[in-house]
Amino acid sequence: MAHIMGFGGYVPEKVITNEDWANQLDTTDEWITQRTGIKRRRFVAEDETTMTMATNAAETAIKDAGLTSDDIGEIILATDTPEMMTPDTAALVQHQLKCRNIPTYDLGGSGCAGFVQALDVAKSRIATRPKNILVIGVELISRMISLKDRTTSILFGDGAGAVILGPEKARAEVLDVVSGTEGGYAEILTLAAGGTRNPFNAKSLESGDYNRLIMDGRRVFIEAVRRMTEATLEVLERIGRVKEEVALVIPHQANLRIIEAVRNKLGFDEDRFYVNVQEYGNTGSATVPFAMFEAVNNDRIEKGDLVVLTAFGSGFHWAAAAVQF
Numbered sequence: 001m002a003h004i005m006g007f008g009g010y011v012p013e014k015v016i017t018n019e020d021w022a023n024q025l026d027t028t029d030e031w032i033t034q035r036t037g038i039k040r041r042r043f044v045a046e047d048e049t050t051m052t053m054a055t056n057a058a059e060t061a062i063k064d065a066g067l068t069s070d071d072i073g074e075i076i077l078a079t080d081t082p083e084m085m086t087p088d089t090a091a092l093v094q095h096q097l098k099c100r101n102i103p104t105y106d107l108g109g110s111g112c113a114g115f116v117q118a119l120d121v122a123k124s125r126i127a128t129r130p131k132n133i134l135v136i137g138v139e140l141i142s143r144m145i146s147l148k149d150r151t152t153s154i155l156f157g158d159g160a161g162a163v164i165l166g167p168e169k170a171r172a173e174v175l176d177v178v179s180g181t182e183g184g185y186a187e188i189l190t191l192a193a194g195g196t197r198n199p200f201n202a203k204s205l206e207s208g209d210y211n212r213l214i215m216d217g218r219r220v221f222i223e224a225v226r227r228m229t230e231a232t233l234e235v236l237e238r239i240g241r242v243k244e245e246v247a248l249v250i251p252h253q254a255n256l257r258i259i260e261a262v263r264n265k266l267g268f269d270e271d272r273f274y275v276n277v278q279e280y281g282n283t284g285s286a287t288v289p290f291a292m293f294e295a296v297n298n299d300r301i302e303k304g305d306l307v308v309l310t311a312f313g314s315g316f317h318w319a320a321a322a323v324q325f
């Protein structure tokens with residue numbers, strides 16, 4: 001049994017509008033709105049980092065759960081934009097929060113599916129070692145990719161979301177989680193440099209690889225729709241429920257057209273899909289926990305609601321969770 005005890009989220013204050021992009025790149029508000037549904041996104045201030053955003057979201061979740069840092073028994077942090085290569089961002093957050101010397105680890109490389117996968121890992125950890133686990137999804141994308149490339153820069157924003165998962169009955173039970181991977185697509189959504197294959201060095205600086213996001217947008221689009229739809233149905237089947245029983249789907253917020261395509265495939269009305277991509281853009285592994293935090297605080301979720309989280313990211317990885325409030 002794994003129950004969500006508290007919800008947290010954080011986005012930086014600085015707002016970047018489509019007009020801001022149109023003033024510096026060969027793009028328009030109309031193009032961005034039509035293709036992505038995004039109107040605004042948030043970017044970090046100079047003194048903010050992945051660690052500070054994650055810590056902010058974590059503090060909100062811990063407080064929301066009525067706990068203190070001493071009550072946290074483990075931290076799992078999903079990110080593709082870590083504070084540094086080593087150690088993991090989770091260790092830095094443990095120190096910031098003044099938690100005990102608990103185990104912490106990052107779940108990296110799953111892109112936007114990272115948080116839901118982390119929830120899967122956390123749920124199984126609780127089954128064998130009952131404790132309160134802080135699960136975070138955080139991404140600082142604006143400092144990692146070229147802001148001069150109009151095909152990718154306009155899609156993303158920075159942010160963080162977090163939950164506290166515990167063994168005792170609480171506000172919402174994570175009934176089940178399904179995850180999957182198809183590694184054959186690794187090359188069509190990846191950072192050009194930064195690993196052992198193509199390290200950050202003078203060569204990658206000169207070629208422009210050092211901050212280039214390689215993305216085949218159309219392939220990503222097709223696979224994201226297919227996998228998020230299938231994962232939603234798969235997790236419902238596993239818990240023996242049908243889609244008509246779902247009160248709200250919280251999909252990964254990559255862009256509005258992907259979300260709408262998933263919604264149409266599932267045959268859901270607009271009010272049964274949570275959408276905030278217009279405000280924050282794609283914040284990677286933070287979209288799902290941040291949207292859930294917002295939905296809880298906006299009273300979009302009521303006691304008794306069955307909620308499905310569904311996400312897709314680089315890898316390709318995908319995952320869906322059924323959460324009973």
Ligand code: ACO
Nearest residue numbers: 026027028031035112150151217218220221224254255312
């Ligand atoms: N402003 C104006 N024109 C642009 C821009 C821009 N910001 N970006 C690209 N274009 C141009 C292209 O250069 C191209 O011009 P051309 O026809 O002269 O060659 C034209 O617009 C059409 O480009 P396409 O890439 O074919 O446009 P498409 O309709 O596929 O939309 C988009 C692109 C929005 C990226 C879409 O493919 C998509 O949403 N894919 C999913 C990608 C995604 O969500 N990635 C996020 C990370 S992964 C995840 O979160 C799941």
